[in-house]
Amino acid sequence: MEDLNFQHQVRARASGTRRSAVVGVVASGNLEVLVERALPDAQCVVDIRTAAMGFGEIWSAVIGDFVERYSPGGLKFSINDGGARPDTVSLRLAQAVRLIAEDGQ
Amino acid sequence: MTLDEILVSLFPDGHEVRKDDGVVAGTATLRSGGRMLVIGVADRTALGVNEAIRLSEHVLESIDRGSGPILVLVDSDSQRMSKRDELLGLNEFLAHLAKVLIHADMNGRPTIGLLYGHSAAGALLATGLATRVLVGLPGAEPAVMDLPSMARVTKLSMEALEEKAKSTPVFAPGLSNLEQMGAVHMIWNDAAPLASQLEALLADMPAAHDRRDALGKQRGGRPKAADISERVRDLALQVR
């Protein structure tokens, strides 16, 4: 397993009021993303534990594009990865943002 | 110890326990003079639908007509792995046996398991692990999963698995591992008469309440189970 951590300063706070949400499942080629509204508005943190070693550069690119596109301010993402492909990672991150953007608990 | 040696050592006052095609059943006289139902699986026999229905029948009959504690002797294979057994619903037969034992235990017929040989997987769940107190005899060799199968599935070498097994009791076969988990409550001394050890246990039988997770925590085998189940229980009671 490999642990990765990315921290970004972002333009704006993510919308919605939900405190946390989880999408995806840890399985071969899949991942789970736990997202929590736990940070100052201008910050975004992504913690990753991945079964696929040596893909740090790709993660960095995927997370960079994601943060640029969605401006997920105030959100902390925790990822358990079963070796998902980058497009699956992007999709799950987008799904997590959509889910936490809902109102409610 | 062989089954006969065990029975003699357990019941010096006599027993009518018979073995038939690997299925053990009968009654025995305790030192205290009371009677005890004895059932079990011997000779490393696989536990299939035929064996399970016979065993549960003895227990149900005894619930109706007998009294006293129940002893479950275990030297079995795994559950019987066959098309026929699964076709006929082996899970129901094994669950039925376990249910009958649990029910008896909860209703004044305390159950003791005595693991003296091998056992594995579904067979262990339906017998020894369905009793209130599971006792191990030295030399018993339970294996929830055998290491070669584990090696195949995990794609780790036997050496690697054996190395890991040194640092944790959580996956490898063996009596002491199950003891640390809290599954085996105690290991008797096979050099001393078993009868007195049985009498001592019966005299000081723990309550029917399942405390195996607490034992596993105390013995360091299961660091989280007791706390997690307790927390869930508390949370669930709060929402009432």
Added chain:
Amino acid sequence: MTASLDDVARAQRARRTSFNEASARTRLELMLDAGSLVEFIGPEQREVSPHLRIFDLPEQFDDGIVVGHARLEGSPVFVAAQEGRFMGGAFGEVHGAKLTGLLRAAREIGSIPVLILFDTGGVRLQEANAGELAIAEIMRAVMEARTAGAKVIGLIGGRSGCYGGGGLIAGCCSALAVSEPGRIAVSGPEVIETNRGVEEFDSRDRALVWRTMGGKHRRLLGAADVFADDTVQDFREAALELIGLVGAFGPDRLKAEHERLAGRLRRFGTCKDAVDIWTAEGVADAETVPDLPADRFIALADRIGRTSRDAR
């Protein structure tokens, strides 16, 4: 009670959603009254398995099971749903302890039913001893909860089926609902083939696997009382039906179960294949049973009339 707009939307989605395909969380979200689920020790608590790290394997924040409290048609229920895609839904230490705790609460309360959405290959290999013991504790807790008056309903239709110790827990439940893709057994097809050879059981012959272990066979045997079509809404309805059907547990149940199982052995003990059993039950064209659509199959099962009601 009139359904809220949320519940109407929920029911529509639940009717369209395959139970087999849905995740554990989606099953619960769509099966239970809208927004009613309160999860205990959710993923944000990060109570992961303490053992998977030994094998350098990824963890899941909820260890593959969701447990909580919710409402079903307005009434309280406890629920547990296994995620069959994480480690095959297998029982590990934390995974199992969550269900044990839930059942222990159900025993203390006595009146709130427990729904278990099984989706499991059995014991998690990497923590086999802890998983095996967790199953033993769950079986005990199910029986104690039932004895205290709680109904424990098993719902089986996930992709990992209900194998190994999961099959034994299912056998302890008050009643089961199963769908066609659902499977209930102890030994998995590959396990039988590996140990006994391909002549005993060809695990790649999936038609054989399903007619030996699948939902239709289990329903016809009476091992499951309700056959659900593979939608989340059907499982909701099945759960409601079973909660209504199940009576109190007592020793008479175990005797009746004994008769039921002994009778099964007498009648079908020499059958070589599920088709022989169905034929012995008087089903004409028994080999077509796997192809029957749900409504016709349910009519057939009802006509044969085998059930484990009051006998488990």
Added chain:
Amino acid sequence: MNLIETTGSHHGLERDDEARRGAKAMTSWQNNRGARDARIAAGAGLAHGKVVQARDATRLLEAVIRPGDRVCLEGDNQKQADLLSRALLAVDLSRVNDLHMVQSGVVLPEHLDLFDRGVAKKLDYAYSGPQSARIARMLFGGKIELGAVHTYLELFARYFIDLTPHVALIAAVSADRDGNLYTGPNTEDTPTVVEATAFKDGVVIAQVNEIVEQVPRVDIPADRVHFIVKSDKPFFVEPLFTRDPAAITEGQILTAMLAIKGIYAHYGVQRLNHGIGFSTAAIELLLPTFAERLGLKGRIATHFALNPHPALIPAIESGWVRQIHSFGSEVGMDDYIRARSDVYFTGPDGSLRSNRAFCQTAGLYACDMFIGSTLQIDLAGNSSTVTTSRIAGFGGAPNMGADARGRRHPSEPWLKAGAEADPDSPAALRRGRKLVVQIGETFGDKNVPLFVERLDAIELAEKLKLELAPVMIYGDDVTHIVTEEGVANLLLCRTAQEREQAIRGVAGYTDVGRRRDRAMVAQLRERGVIRRPEDLGINPLDADRSLLAARSIKDLVRWSGGLYAPPSKFRNW
């Protein structure tokens, strides 16, 4: 002497001598006919009429086949003359050896065992899917003398020019006593193989599942068949074209949505061929849902050159598809096809008539689009399914995925593609272009990237000293690449550099993708060379499995009204 017999093979000369000995009265211009008659006479002792017992199959082959013969052992990506391949493997090496196998498919283990044992020596073939790893090892080890790897149509063509079989070993469903053959839904290559063999003095031996009074229809007339061997078991057929909808991912659905909106709808593609991957299965399953909501029914995907894909059942049942001609059949589809003869080609008996050669030709000339997946794409758009340790062959994809230079009839998509590629030429003199689309996810199984700087096929060609690298589809034939990141329209690229950046621009997070020139990619996007999901009005979050018309094999059975009977390995009931 004709061309074939002057290729210098000493075996050929030996056979001529033998022919002279066997038929003294013959003129020197009919040696081959004499030789053929002698072979038949040698086998006749084992036959009652034309029928030979299965246990005598090896003896029959020893009697009929000569060392060094060109032998076509029928086998393609689906059906296999498996009894005859086992019989051939068992021959006495002193009587039969050093054969030159000319066959579509190297699929069964026995096909390669022939070379290990020395029964065969040289190989010309088209497809080797299941044996791709072993055939690579044997080629490296020099166990096989390779002629060439072909496309199906190309190998068929050579059957009539310079690779004509001396003996064809074929498979059919049934035969009558005279030798009329019914090949059933899996007719596939048989008419082509028999045509080349029987009309050029070769011997045709058929294995059949049963011998009947009257065959349901005559697929091969009796006078082209010399021996019949009754097999105990039906010949093997691989369900190669069945894709379980349960395994289709959200990424594949997104990619399929992009293809439908960005290509099918854009060009109005009605006549087409689909490859066998999950991405194209996703397209098939999105037709009655996503594409229907876009109002595309009747405007796209109406006529196919295609095997009977089970995944197409919902589209057929929803009235999308007018006509399908097939290379072969598909296991479990027979009853469905029979009941949907408006759509499929069927014989007077009601069952499917497939024909690989005609269908390949149809795909090449009468289809406006090929869409399929591949394993590797390089910066010029060349693609290959070869990796350094696997040689899967070509099969039919290059015929489908090539612009037919001989095409003369116009159609809207063809003309539109031609205009995009060459806007400056006068319309009346401008060739159209076939749409050749490569579809796939940027990372494949085990996170292996689809895009590479250099194809593994080149390394393989160097190792094996091949003159040509095994390229599945050449870059200059490829018109579009679709990934989850977007659609690249290579027709609109004017320079090699633009082409490279267009490819990099849809290569996602692969090394190739991350090394893009971001400014140039942005510019290409403005020109519409690259189109992202949002450019096509598609939200990736909408790419959900609930969009699939069928999400399981069971759903396909339901759509078919119970007519589709999937093989056991695809069932979960």
